[in-house]
Amino acid sequence: MPSDKDVFSLLFNYAVVLQNPKPRHDKMKQPKFTVNVYNVTDDKYIECPAFVFDAPGAELPGFVQSENTAANIEVWYKDWSTCALNLTGYGGKVIRLEFTTNDCVPSAHFCYAYLDINDTESYKPIGGNSYCNNQPNITLSGPVGYKEYHWFKTADMSTELGQERNLTVPSPPDGTGYTLKVIAYPDVGCNDVLYTVVNKIYSDFVFKIPDTVRICPGTNADLTASSVTMGSSSSLKFGYFINSSGADNEYLRDPKK
Known part of the structure; x- marks a missing residue:
């Protein structure tokens, strides 16, 4: 390690x-x-x-x-x-x-x-804790595979904010802290308490995609093609999911087919 x-x-x-x-x-x-x-x-x-x-x-x-x-x-x-x-x-x-x-x-x-x-990597158990200047909402994502999720603001643990793996809230002030209590399934890991601090990025970003990607018969739909995200900010990184929200971790295995 x-x-x-x-x-x-x-x-x-x-x-x-x-x-x-x-x-x-x-x-x-x-x-x-x-x-x-x-x-x-x-x-x-x-x-x-x-x-x-x-x-x-x-x-x-x-x-x-x-x-x-x-x-x-x-x-x-x-x-x-x-x-x-x-x-x-x-x-x-x-x-x-x-x-x-x-x-x-x-x-x-x-x-x-x-x-x-996967390759080893430094791991932040709660994702989505950075947001851009023109972003009205943020979605915090807890680690996958737990039975229960309980979200709180770190400064006020008396009020529960949500019980799903993902928590969507209006973009809070820079430096706001959140706490996530996770309950494991029997024999599948351990209960844990996780913390994160939300950071505001003082710059705008643009994310554009078409509502439909059209292809010719006999060809593949390549969702990684530059034409799909044309007009978006150049520094964005993309993930691809089968479901519309990605909330259930249903990854699209090959976005080029």
């Missing part, structure tokens, strides 16, 4: 497929996908973050039951999703990530997973 980073996280993308036998096995015998973080320097596991995905996944968002099932066996899958492993406070230590898939104990029912580890 970088020794010069006060706040740090690793990001990984995963997809999971597992069977759910009927009747169900005991919990310890079910197929499962687990994620653990081992502190090699101190020779011990880190209690949080840790994840356990067990069929059928009804308690967690994003799990879908496949239509391709055999008698008395359900197949559940979770499409590509992103998780953040918050490793703040471990600067200078050697950390090992452990990803494990287990079939059921009798070995008749499977679990497998796909993984894509």
Whole structure:
């Protein structure tokens, strides 16, 4: 882990497929996908973050039951999703990530997973905390994968502002602080309290896109083409989503197709 980073996280993308036998096995015998973080320097596991995905996944968002099932066996899958492993406070230590898939104990029912580890980066758990001079509203975004979100102004923790992952409010004065309490799903991470300070950028920006992108038959729609954002400020960076708001983290995997 970088020794010069006060706040740090690793990001990984995963997809999971597992069977759910009927009747169900005991919990310890079910197929499962687990994620653990081992502190090699101190020779011990880190209690949080840790994840356990067990069929059928009804308690967690994003799990879908496949239509391709055999008698008395359900197949559940979770499409590509992103998780953040918050490793703040471990600067200078050697950390090992452990990803494990287990079939059921009798070995008749499977679990497998796909993984894509992002580059390491300095991690700010709350996004959207900078806004430009002509921006009427801001949208603060908490980290993905928690069961509950509770937003407050740091200076006034008596009034809750929202209970969604994203919080949209009128652009506040420069330097306004916000607090986010996050509640984890059972066996999927830990509860946490996060803080952020909103910063105003004293310059305007322009963001222009057409409401429709037209293509010829047999060709691909390239949303990254300069013609799509022509007239926008040159310093903008773009993200692409399947849904209209991006609130559910439904990323568009390839914006060039």
